[in-house]
Amino acid sequence: MTDQTLDLLRQAPFHLDEEAVAWVADTATRLEGDSRLMQLFVIGMHGPVGAWTDEIAQLRPGGVMRFFSADGAAEAGLLDRLQDEAEVPLLVSADLEGSRMSLAFGTTVPNPLALAAVNDVALTEGISRIMAEEARAVGVNWSYTPVLDINAAFRSPIVATRGYGAEIDRIEAHALTQAKAFQQAGVAACVKHWPGEGFDDRDQHLLTTVNPLSMDEWEAHFGRLYRAAIAEGVLSVMSAHIALPSFVREGESEAGLEAFRPASLSTALTTDLLRGRLGFNGLIVSDASEMAGVTSFMDVAQAKVEMLRAGCDMILFSQDVPRDLGAIKAALADGSLSRSRVDEALLRVLGLKAALGLHKAGRVPAAARLTQLGKPEAEALARAGFQRAPTLVKDVQNLFPISPDRHKRVLFVTGGIVSPIHGASMAFALPDLMRQRGFAVDVHVAGDAIPTGQYDLVLYGLGEETLLTRGRIFLDWLGLMGNFRLSMRRTWHEMPTAMVSFGYPYYLYDAPRMPAYVNAYCTSDEMQEAVLDCMMGLRPFAGQSPVDAFCGLEDARY
Incomplete structure (x- = not known):
C-alpha cells in the first residue's frame, strides 16, 4: 500500500x-483472506441479544x-462484547x-418531516444532538441519515415522513444541520438515497425506482444537495437502488x-458521478443489498460483486454470507473484480473507523454511558418539538377548538398505527388521552354503522408514517369502515368531522x-x-x- 494511496485518508472528509x-x-x-473481505x-x-455474540465473532464483519429491543442495558452490553472480541x-x-x-430505550424525538x-x-x-449522544451511549457510531430525498411525488410511500419535505432550501438547511450535529457528537452521518428519491412514486424495496430528472434538473435538485453535504464534510453516502437514466445516456x-x-x-x-463529478472521497455503502430494487435487476449473489465493482465500499446486509463471500472470491479469481478495487474499499472502511477514533483504546463503562439516555432536558426539548409541529391544513367549518362541553361524545375512527417494521397494528393512545380530559370516546368497530345524531364529533385518526414494502399509502375507505356500503358514507353533513394524520401528509387526495x-x-x-x-x-x-x-388539487382547499 503506497503513501500515494494512503493520501486519500489525509484528505476530506477523513482528515486523518x-x-x-x-x-x-x-x-x-495484517488482514488476509476472508477477514479482509468481511471488512x-x-x-x-x-x-x-444472546444469539449474536458467537455469530459475529465467527463472521468478523x-x-x-x-435492530434494537427496548432493553438498553442489554443492547449496550451486546455491543460492548462485540467490540471487545472484534x-x-x-x-x-x-x-x-x-x-x-x-x-426504544431513549428519548422519543420528532421525525424529519x-x-x-x-x-x-x-x-x-x-434534536440531532440528542439522537447522536444517546446512540453513542448505547454503542452506535454510524447512522444512515440524514435523508436528502425530495418529497416531490405525493404518492411516494418511501419518502413522506423520512425526509425534510419538498423545498430544497428547507431540506438543505435541516439535513446539513443534522449531519453536522451527528458528526460533532462522534456519529458518522450517511446521506441517502443516492442519486435521489422522491420523483418516482414507487418503493425501491419492491423494484428499481427511477429518478426521471434531466441532468440540468438533477443538478438544481439533488446535485445541489449532495454537493452541499460533501462540502460540509459528510463521511458517507448510501448508494441506493435508484436509476438516473439522464446521466447514463450522456455517455x-x-x-x-x-x-x-x-x-x-x-x-x-457511483464512481463516475458521485466520486468523479461531485468529488466525494468518503465511504460509500450500498442500501440493503437484498431489496427487490437489486434482486429484480440481477442475481442476489452476483449483485454483491457488482456493488463492489461499481464503487460501493461496504455491502449492507447478507442473508447468506458464505454464498456472497464465495461469489466475491470467485470474481477476484477470474479477474472480473479487481484486487485494487477491494483494497481501495478496505482503505475507506478502515479510514472511517479511524476518523471516528475507533482505533484508540478506552471506553466508558456501559452503566455510566446509559445515564445519558432520557435526560429531563432532552425530553423537554423533544416535547417542545412535538408541540410545535402539528399543522392545521384546513378547517372550513371552524370546528377548532374542541371541548368536552361542546363535543362531549366522540367517535374515533381508525385503522390503528401501521408499521411493517414493528409488526401488527398498534392502538392509538389518543382515545384515552381524550377521556382523561373529559370526553366520552367510543372507538369505531369496522363494519358498524355510524348512527346520525349520537356523536358530537367524528374524529378520523390515521397512523401511517413512511412504510417500507407497502407499495402505496392511501386512504383505504373500505378497510377503514369495514363494509362496502359504509365506505361510501360521509359524516360531515350530519356531525362535526375532522381527520388527523399522524404520519403520511397526503390523505386529502382521497x-x-x-x-x-x-x-x-x-x-x-x-x-x-x-x-x-x-x-x-x-x-x-x-x-x-x-x-x-392539497396534492395539487384546488378543490381540496375548500
Whole structure:
C-alpha cells in the first residue's frame, strides 16, 4: 500500500493524522483472506441479544446494524462484547430517523418531516444532538441519515415522513444541520438515497425506482444537495437502488436497459458521478443489498460483486454470507473484480473507523454511558418539538377548538398505527388521552354503522408514517369502515368531522371534502398529546406544511 494511496485518508472528509494513517496501513496489511473481505460487510442483527455474540465473532464483519429491543442495558452490553472480541473495531450502525425509529430505550424525538414543519434549525440541531449522544451511549457510531430525498411525488410511500419535505432550501438547511450535529457528537452521518428519491412514486424495496430528472434538473435538485453535504464534510453516502437514466445516456445515448441500472450496481452513477463529478472521497455503502430494487435487476449473489465493482465500499446486509463471500472470491479469481478495487474499499472502511477514533483504546463503562439516555432536558426539548409541529391544513367549518362541553361524545375512527417494521397494528393512545380530559370516546368497530345524531364529533385518526414494502399509502375507505356500503358514507353533513394524520401528509387526495384536516407527521404518544392540546386550543397549531398537503388539487382547499 503506497503513501500515494494512503493520501486519500489525509484528505476530506477523513482528515486523518499520521498516527491514524499508520493504523489503517498496519491493519490493512495484517488482514488476509476472508477477514479482509468481511471488512466490506455490514451484518444486520435482529432478535434476541444472546444469539449474536458467537455469530459475529465467527463472521468478523466490518460493521453491524442492530435492530434494537427496548432493553438498553442489554443492547449496550451486546455491543460492548462485540467490540471487545472484534479483530478490528466495528462500525455499529442504525437508522436514526426519529418518531417510531427513535431508540426504544431513549428519548422519543420528532421525525424529519415534523422538524421541517417546525422549520427551526436550532431545534433540529438540538434534536440531532440528542439522537447522536444517546446512540453513542448505547454503542452506535454510524447512522444512515440524514435523508436528502425530495418529497416531490405525493404518492411516494418511501419518502413522506423520512425526509425534510419538498423545498430544497428547507431540506438543505435541516439535513446539513443534522449531519453536522451527528458528526460533532462522534456519529458518522450517511446521506441517502443516492442519486435521489422522491420523483418516482414507487418503493425501491419492491423494484428499481427511477429518478426521471434531466441532468440540468438533477443538478438544481439533488446535485445541489449532495454537493452541499460533501462540502460540509459528510463521511458517507448510501448508494441506493435508484436509476438516473439522464446521466447514463450522456455517455451512451442508446443505453437501453443499462440506463435503468440502479446506482448501487452502476459504475457510472457511483464512481463516475458521485466520486468523479461531485468529488466525494468518503465511504460509500450500498442500501440493503437484498431489496427487490437489486434482486429484480440481477442475481442476489452476483449483485454483491457488482456493488463492489461499481464503487460501493461496504455491502449492507447478507442473508447468506458464505454464498456472497464465495461469489466475491470467485470474481477476484477470474479477474472480473479487481484486487485494487477491494483494497481501495478496505482503505475507506478502515479510514472511517479511524476518523471516528475507533482505533484508540478506552471506553466508558456501559452503566455510566446509559445515564445519558432520557435526560429531563432532552425530553423537554423533544416535547417542545412535538408541540410545535402539528399543522392545521384546513378547517372550513371552524370546528377548532374542541371541548368536552361542546363535543362531549366522540367517535374515533381508525385503522390503528401501521408499521411493517414493528409488526401488527398498534392502538392509538389518543382515545384515552381524550377521556382523561373529559370526553366520552367510543372507538369505531369496522363494519358498524355510524348512527346520525349520537356523536358530537367524528374524529378520523390515521397512523401511517413512511412504510417500507407497502407499495402505496392511501386512504383505504373500505378497510377503514369495514363494509362496502359504509365506505361510501360521509359524516360531515350530519356531525362535526375532522381527520388527523399522524404520519403520511397526503390523505386529502382521497378525502378532498374533509372539512377539518390536521397533519401531525408522527405516530408517537408524545405527538398524540401535542395534537390534542392544539385541537383543544391549549396551544396554537404552529406547524407550517413542508409539503403540498392539497396534492395539487384546488378543490381540496375548500
